[in-house]
Amino acid sequence: MTEDENRIIEDTFGRIESLPTLPSLALDVIMLAENPNSSLADIALLIQKGPSMASKILKIANSSFYGYSRKVNNLQSALLILGLQEVKNIVLAISILNLFKKSNKGSGFNHELFWMHSAGCAQVARSLVAKTGLFEYELESFTIGLIHDIGKIVIDQFNHDNFLKIIHLIQQENLTFLDAEVQVLRVNHAQIGSWLAQKWLFPPELIEAIEYHHNPEKSKNSQILSSVTHIADIFCKAKDLSFIEEFKGESITDNSGWKIIQKKSSRNNLRFDIERFVFELDEEIAKAQQFISISQGSDT
Amino acid sequence: MISNPSWDKQTGLDNDHEGVVLLKIRDFVYHKSGLYFAKNKLDSFKKRLSIRVEILELNSFEEYYFYLQNSPLGESELQHMFDCLTSIETCFFRDIPQLNVFQGQVLMDLMNLKTQKGQNSLRIFSCGCATGEEPYTLAIIMLEKLGHNIDQWQIEIMGGDISSTALEVAQKGIYNQYSLRNSSKDIVNRYFTPVDDGNYSIKEHVRKMVHFSYLNLKDESIMGTMHSIDVIFCRNVLIYFSEEYKKTVVSQFYDINTPGGYLLIGPSESLFGLNRSYKLLLCPGALVYKKQT
Numbered sequence: 001m002t003e004d005e006n007r008i009i010e011d012t013f014g015r016i017e018s019l020p021t022l023p024s025l026a027l028d029v030i031m032l033a034e035n036p037n038s039s040l041a042d043i044a045l046l047i048q049k050g051p052s053m054a055s056k057i058l059k060i061a062n063s064s065f066y067g068y069s070r071k072v073n074n075l076q077s078a079l080l081i082l083g084l085q086e087v088k089n090i091v092l093a094i095s096i097l098n099l100f101k102k103s104n105k106g107s108g109f110n111h112e113l114f115w116m117h118s119a120g121c122a123q124v125a126r127s128l129v130a131k132t133g134l135f136e137y138e139l140e141s142f143t144i145g146l147i148h149d150i151g152k153i154v155i156d157q158f159n160h161d162n163f164l165k166i167i168h169l170i171q172q173e174n175l176t177f178l179d180a181e182v183q184v185l186r187v188n189h190a191q192i193g194s195w196l197a198q199k200w201l202f203p204p205e206l207i208e209a210i211e212y213h214h215n216p217e218k219s220k221n222s223q224i225l226s227s228v229t230h231i232a233d234i235f236c237k238a239k240d241l242s243f244i245e246e247f248k249g250e251s252i253t254d255n256s257g258w259k260i261i262q263k264k265s266s267r268n269n270l271r272f273d274i275e276r277f278v279f280e281l282d283e284e285i286a287k288a289q290q291f292i293s294i295s296q297g298s299d300t
Numbered sequence: 301m302i303s304n305p306s307w308d309k310q311t312g313l314d315n316d317h318e319g320v321v322l323l324k325i326r327d328f329v330y331h332k333s334g335l336y337f338a339k340n341k342l343d344s345f346k347k348r349l350s351i352r353v354e355i356l357e358l359n360s361f362e363e364y365y366f367y368l369q370n371s372p373l374g375e376s377e378l379q380h381m382f383d384c385l386t387s388i389e390t391c392f393f394r395d396i397p398q399l400n401v402f403q404g405q406v407l408m409d410l411m412n413l414k415t416q417k418g419q420n421s422l423r424i425f426s427c428g429c430a431t432g433e434e435p436y437t438l439a440i441i442m443l444e445k446l447g448h449n450i451d452q453w454q455i456e457i458m459g460g461d462i463s464s465t466a467l468e469v470a471q472k473g474i475y476n477q478y479s480l481r482n483s484s485k486d487i488v489n490r491y492f493t494p495v496d497d498g499n500y501s502i503k504e505h506v507r508k509m510v511h512f513s514y515l516n517l518k519d520e521s522i523m524g525t526m527h528s529i530d531v532i533f534c535r536n537v538l539i540y541f542s543e544e545y546k547k548t549v550v551s552q553f554y555d556i557n558t559p560g561g562y563l564l565i566g567p568s569e570s571l572f573g574l575n576r577s578y579k580l581l582l583c584p585g586a587l588v589y590k591k592q593t
């Protein structure tokens with residue numbers, strides 16, 4: 001992002017005091033997970049500080065999202081089974097989902113659709129890296145899928161008039177979301193999202209992947225994650241899992257993000273069966289739905 | 301730490317032996333036909349297959365899988381199995397997401413392309429149209445979409461099928477309510493006239509838009525006479541052909557498609573491994589194949 005663009009974002013959103021901050025619990029868990037010396041006991045202690053966090057983690061561990069056949073009864077065994085990185089993801093997801101919970105119906109922003117799209121992307125991104133043999137990106141790809149469009153919420157909640165203008169342009173002039181927001185704000189949701197992630201002290205590769213999730217070829221240090229998010233986004237839209245209808249149809253094989261994934265993949269992607277992958281997405285999306293409803297569920 | 305498949309709980313197959321065999325047959329079917337049953341469709345897959353297992357008086361799906369692969373009758377059993385797995389039946393507005401893509405992305409794109417070129421013809425071919433519901437649906441969609449502007453376009457919709465009895469029904473254009481179960485009241489009122497016995501006859505102005513003729517996709521002399529087709533619909537037909545033959549048919553489709561034209565197949569069908577030339581496009585709710593412009 002250029003200095004100009006950064007300044008525009010600072011001017012528009014930087015002074016907003018109600019801008020959500022990541023709960024300290026989530027931050028602490030992220031830090032813990034990054035630290036090679038931390039143990040599961042450390043993280044268990046942390047999680048028990050948050051009132052509903054432990055019960056939600058248990059619910060998720062027991063859901064068909066993971067499909068374990070045995071019941072996971074307590075936080076300790078959930079942590080053992082899921083592992084530190086997976087738990088970090090869940091904590092992050094639950095925190096972020098609940099930060100932006102409020103739904104303003106009739107304002108053009110459908111929270112339910114938004115999170116369904118995001119969770120869908122998360123799950124599809126993870127499945128995509130597994131199927132292309134890019135296992136080292138599995139966990140991060142889920143996180144990034146979940147938050148890639150966070151900039152859109154920021155626009156809606158803190159610059160609502162312009163958000164409505166953007167929606168209007170998309171509907172009236174048949175523009176894409178990206179073109180419409182640049183016309184109105186001179187910056188896009190990917191840049192705004194990465195600006196917020198920076199404020200939240202996210203790891204640099206995630207900040208960069210958010211910024212380039214629509215043009216992964218421009219990313220310097222996070223090309224794979226940006227590409228995976230970009231492609232997962234298209235797959236979700238092909239499943240009609242889009243936030244605002246503006247998707248007109250796209251080829252995967254021509255996509256620059258796809259080419260980046262292919263180059264990096266250990267598998268022979270020329271044989272990657274895109275059709276079959278699309279068919280199988282129904283299951284992934286059902287899982288994502290479940291993840292969302294548990295994460296957002298009432299605090300019991 | 302990849303998540304385990306969760307379908308076993310839903311289907312009650314619980315990782316057991318039968319579940320594993322069913323998945324093998326599922327993959328075998330996909331390989332032979334391109335027809336894909338996602339895990340949440342495995343229940344219906346199982347139900348349909350068990351009809352064949354019963355008819356053949358076999359004891360398990362495992363025996364059936366063996367029969368499919370090893371019996372001298374395996375090839376012909378494939379046909380029976382496909383018949384069971386797909387329904388021969390058809391209806392108006394059968395696949396709404398795909399039809400939305402047809403009237404949105406596909407028609408918009410083609411009309412823009414034609415306008416740029418100063419042309420006004422649109423030729424649509426429904427291959428394996430059975431009793432005609434599919435091509436008539438396409439005619440109704442064009443009428444709805446274009447409204448008064450339809451006169452500016454030269455629209456030809458062709459329906460072809462190997463079954464002459466089916467084509468006779470198509471030509472008559474009389475349908476029962478079941479055929480119209482996906483059609484809104486509005487559509488029925490505008491494009492059909494009620495006739496005896498609760499049946500409906502398609503109105504003349506729609507019938508006139510569609511031309512039916514005998515078609516055998518395997519007969520290259522018939523296919524050779526076709527040309528300049530903008531959109532080919534070939535839904536739930538390729539499944540009946542061998543791998544080799546599917547390739548031939550798909551490349552014939554490519555030849556008769558206009559540059560920039562489209563091929564649309566059934567929602568669970570795939571051209572993976574059959575197609576070198578078409579470009580797969582992911583559209584909201586459906587996959588389509590596009591010929592290079």
Ligand SMILES: C[S@@+](CC[C@H](N)C(=O)[O-])C[C@H]1O[C@@H](n2cnc3c(N)ncnc32)[C@H](O)[C@@H]1O
Pocket residue numbers: 386387388389390391394427428429430431434460461462463466515516517518534535536537540
């Ligand atoms: C399941 S129906 C599909 C009807 C319709 N396309 C739909 O999807 O609703 C399959 C049709 O393909 C026709 N068919 C099978 N083999 C064919 C061939 N070689 N050439 C032309 N049509 C064929 C059958 O007669 C049958 O009417």
Ligand SMILES: [Fe+2]
Pocket residue numbers: 148149189190213214
């Ligand atoms: Fe985005």
Ligand SMILES: [Fe+2]
Pocket residue numbers: 117121148149233
């Ligand atoms: Fe997105």
